[in-house]
Amino acid sequence: MYGALNELNTSGKKIITAEDPVEYRISRINQVQVNPKINLDFSTLLRTFLRQDPDIILVGEMRDQETVEIGLRAALTGHLVLSTLHTNDAVDSALRLIDMGAPGYLVASAVRAVVAQRLVRKVCPDCSGHDEVDEARRQWLVTRFPNQAAAKFTRGRGCQNCNLTGYRGRIGVFEMLELDQPMMDCLRANDAVAFSKAARSNTDYKPLLASAMELALQGIVSLDEVMSLGEGDSSGLVEPIYL
Template structure:
């Protein structure tokens, strides 16, 4: 999930390239086909001929695929077919428009999805954004201000113990954007993804049956070890890949 231009298609293609093998039949329905993938049968919607995501998905199902990519779930018909495909042993990749990973369940129910089917059908819900990377040519280490240090501490509060980060103490230095000819004097060049992911296990499946609010579902995901998109962005700022200002701009937090 994520807004338009947040790199969702690139992530989906990365998954397909990872699992692609000659013996695995992968079929896609996209709008449009953005990259051509070797060993993958790709199709494109054509509304003028009545070939939309729903009809395309129905056609794909008749071809006995192992893996299906649906470019986007926009309506209840596509949602129901995709959920049924996932429940009948197909690995289905798709995208939705939600603010965060926890919003996936609410979005699917709003599209007519049955709660008893949604939990078993989903393995993983990912939310992502793209932030600008600090220019490697002109970035310089700089001591973090007390205000930024406090922001980092707040963002990383409750971070799972498995995630190792530098100590957030006075005098901490991280890379700062500066600006040069190479980056057109912006301080940034290229982009990188920041993510959060919810693994749907048995406990999550049972919780979904209660039709939880987005806030309560997110709270449980964090309790079970989810690194939030803000935390992932903050960690990448600590690693010198982006800046706190850029993470705040993109996440709105």
């Protein structure tokens, strides 16, 4: 989020944030710390921000229905609103807003894009070697990545430089979902399954799992780290991915 703010933080832009806590100070941005002891929560701050005519608003986290609805309505009145949610992936994030009580039509009209991220462990470069893929993991590959079933992977053996773990350092895995008309129609109809299918069938959408697999094929992360990202989404939808 701070990376996005730094990109948007240009002269002439009025940016206000509500954070819990403020972890990093950025020049030219008005950053406010949430304080529940004096009833200064996200929703209260968001209402106050709207009276100050900002260009960009960051809400540290969407925690309740009130904050969600105020944030979505602010996005419909000419403000760029950034926030975070705890969900499995980008597809689940849009659906979580509805689960929190926001009307589907409001989510469809206000949300433009969702970015999901995970940190995965990198294979230690000092003890990396070929990974002999066992039958269980090979079968997982056949199901999830059919055209990579015979691919070669790397894993760390464990050394003093990685405390015998086989891993050293982490790398971000990202996915971005931009809402198109079919997805918006599904949200307005409150049809979670149809929304998941519409999102995953979008040619511009690359799921977290696919991004992680690309790193594994380069030898940067292990197959086990890719598999740790999980299966499918909250609807139980599991489909093969082709790279």
